[in-house]
Amino acid sequence: MSALRAEGLYKIFGRRPREVVRHLEEGAPLEAVKERFGATCAVIDANFEVAPGEIFVVMGLSGSGKSTLIRMLNGLLEPTDGHVYVGDSDVAALSSGALRSLRRDRMSMVFQHFALLPHRTVLDNAAYALRVRGVDKATRYEKAEAALAMVGLDGWGDKLPSQLSGGMKQRVGLARALAAETEIMLMDEAFSALDPLIRREMQDQLLRLQSTLNKTIIFITHDLNEAMRLGDRIAMMRAGRIVQVGTAEEILQDPANDYVAQFVQDVDRTRVLTASSVMEPARSVVIDTGGPRAALRTMREHQSQAAYVVSREQELRGVIRDEAAQRAVKQQTTTLDSVLDKPATVSASTLLADVFAPSAESPLPVAVVDDDEHLLGVIPRATLLTAMATLATDAPPEESPPPEGGPAAESSAAADDERPDVIVERREPGGSA
Secondary structure (H helix, E strand, O other): OOOEEEEEEEEEEOOOHHHHHHHHHOOOOHHHHHHHHOOEEEEEEEEEEEOOOOEEEEEOOOOOOHHHHHHHHOOOOOOOEEEEEEOOEEHHHOOHHHHHHHHHHOEEEEOOOOOOOOOOOHHHHHOHHHHHHOOOHHHHHHHHHHHHHHOOOOOOOOOOHHHOOHHHHHHHHHHHHHHOOOOEEEEEOOOOOOOHHHHHHHHHHHHHHHHHHOOEEEEEEOOHHHHHHHOOEEEEEEOOEEEEEEOHHHHHHOOOOHHHHHHOOOOOHHHOOEHHHOOEOOOOEEEOOOHHHHHHHHHHHOOOOEEEEEOOOOEEEEEEEHHHHHHHHHOOOOOOHHHOEOOOEEEOOOEHHHOHHHHHHOOOOEEEEOOOOEEEEEEOHHHHHHHHHHHHOOOOOOOOOOOOOOHHHHOOOOOOOOOOOOOOOOOOOOOOO
C-alpha cells in the first residue's frame, strides 16, 4: 500500500477552471487553452505514488508547478480536479476538522524560509507542533530535545532564532518536523535558501536521519544535483506536467524526452550511476564444497586463471587462483578454505566513482555483493573503462542547444583495453556455469 497517492491532479487558476480541465483532458493544446480562458494551468494531470519510507523528489524549474503540487498534497490548496490519498483518506473529501487532524498528526512540513517563531526559543519552536496537538509540556519538551539532538543542535534549546545561522535555523525547522513524529514529511525547497556548503551538510544530515527513521518524504527542489543525491525516485516537472518519474539512474540512462535529456546532460554520471548498472553476470564460479579439482575444471572450462568460490546459497567465500588450486591437488587437499584469497568487493549501490579505486588495486574483476555477501555479478576493469567512455560521449552535441528558457538556461545544477584474465559468472548450485 502506498503512503501517498496522486490521481489525475489538476490545479487551474483563473476563470472557469473546470472547463479548462475538460478541454485539457480532451487533448486541446495547452497554449490555446491558456489563451482562450486566460487561465494559469499550474498542475496538469499529475499521477504518482509514494511508497512508505521513500524519499520522493519533485524536481522542476521555477514556474513548473512543483510548489503548487505539494500544497495540494496536504490540503493547503484544493485541487481543481483529481484526488490525493494519504493511506485510504481522500484529502479533498476531508472535513475541515479532519484536514487539520491530518496536517497535525500525519503530515509535517519543512519550509524554505524556516517559518520559525522569532520570539520563542529554539526548544519552543521545535516543540510547537506538539503544543498545537495538545501534548503536555514535559513530554513535548522531551521529544523536542531529542529531535534537536538528532539534527546536531543539542544544547541550543534556550537560544532565540535570531542567534542562529541560516543553516541552524533550517535544522530547527527539520527538528520541529521530526518531533511531530508524523508519517509523512513535506519539504518545500527546504535547503534552497542555504549557501552551498551548508546545503550539502543538510543533505547529509537528512540522509543520515532517513537511514534510521525511514520517513516518507516528499522533497521539492529546483536543483538537479540535489534531486539526484536525495531521491529514491524523482518526478521531473515541466509547465505543470510530470514528464518522467524514475530513479536517478533511469532518468540519466533513459530520459523520456529531449527536455529531460538536456536537463541531465551535465550531470556527473559517476556520482549517480551505481555498480549494478555496469556489472556483468559471473561465469567462473565454484561451490565451496567442490574442492580444488572442481575449481580447476571450472577454470579450464572458462579459460580463466581464477574462480570465485561461493556457498550453495551464493554467499561469496573468496577467490582461488589456478596455481593455488594445482598446489592443493598435489598436496591432496580436499577443501578450499586454506587456499582462498579475499577479492575486492563493492555493493550494488556503490557509485561508479567509488569503484575505480578497488578496480585499480585488484588484478581481478571487482565482485558485486549484496548486504548478505551474496555474489550478484562482477565488474572487469575493461567494462568499467568502457562504461566511462560511453558516459563521456552520451551528452547531446553542443550544436543542439536547449530551447530558450530550457534547463540549460535556468537549471542551477551543474585505457586499458585488455580484459582481465578472470571472467566470473554466477550460477545456481549444481547448475551449469
